[in-house]
Amino acid sequence: MLSGCRRLLWGRFPTARFPRPPPAAAGSGPVGPGGGRAYAPPAERKRFYQNVSISQGEGGFEINLDHRKLKTPQGKLFTVPSEALAIAVATEWDSQKDTIKFYTMHLTTLCNTALDNPTQRNKMQLIRAAVKFLETDTVCYRVEEPAALAELQRNEWDPVVAWAEKRYNVAIGSSTSILGPNIPASTKETFVSHLASYNMWALQGIEYVITQLKSLILSMGLIDRHITVEKAVLLSRLEEEYQIQRWGSVEWAHDYDLCELRARTAAGTLFVHLCSESSTVKHKLLQD
């Protein structure tokens, strides 16, 4: 009887037992997942809106789910500075079928992070975190054996490092020791001052891409449009690709990880470009 009472209580107050929906959830709409099973993960939110549209407000562009305005997890109004970005976020929300899968909505997550800044870092802290990755940059860490992998790393990674050194006029180098490459302070200062030219939103995106690819150099190659997303992901996963070529690919692990990394990297890159661009179209008269 006692356990029956307990079950009744659990069934009546599910919000007290379960944590809030994952941080990527929108704050609008009814709060709290339903369901009374004790150890089940929070029930997925069904798609509760029919139409997704965009409107322009004071701070920027807003997303409307039916008549409700989208909000960030911390309750702020969801505004983005760029119309193209707003359209892309609206497409993400529109492409959800019966249930809302927040883990597929990378652009929404990035916008929420930029708006809420949950880790409460200022611009300098973000830049320092990004440049710190250079000390353990993937493309600078080389192996000595197996020889085929070492040669592959030389062939694939050396051009990118050379490009970065030429583009930013710095010295990076690579190393096979466990301590990693010795990056001179002037190199770090150059990157710090280069990254300082981006606004806060773009910096969040840049730091996200660096964290995904585990490489500052590859991320700068993406930001500067030197390499495509697919190529950057390939270079980041070079050793894995080498092993896959040797031993075969396991679809539910390798392809799964590859697709997820591509999606996140593409989202981060697009986010950075859309947040830092200001495009004007000059119409010239045709002269004949």
Add this chain to the structure above:
Amino acid sequence: MRRRSIGRRGREECKMAALGSPLRTLRGLLRELRHAGGRASRPYRDTPAYQHVVAAFRAHRVTSEKLCRAQQELHFQAATYLCLLRSVREHGALHQEYHGKGERSPEEVAGLVGFRLPQQPGGKG
């Protein structure tokens, strides 16, 4: 199962050559937008994303310069967005196929090793 050949793409070619032709990117992008249309209530041609992409490509089509930076920037953005949509869709399909089944019920778990749960009238406890 797709095998990726690293040797073929190993050469550091012209960066924009790796993007392919803009027409191919545009076609792929429109195809992905068609798949991404969640509800069939509105044809995908009416969605803001479709119209924005088509308008952007049209606006940048005619240019008097041979190496137009804005054109290349747009093409790169379009290719990135195409990669995003495609990877999200493929990731979702893989997730659904391999990781989408969720937990097994206690009856199924017992059945894995050939047991059956005892049936007690009135439930346990």
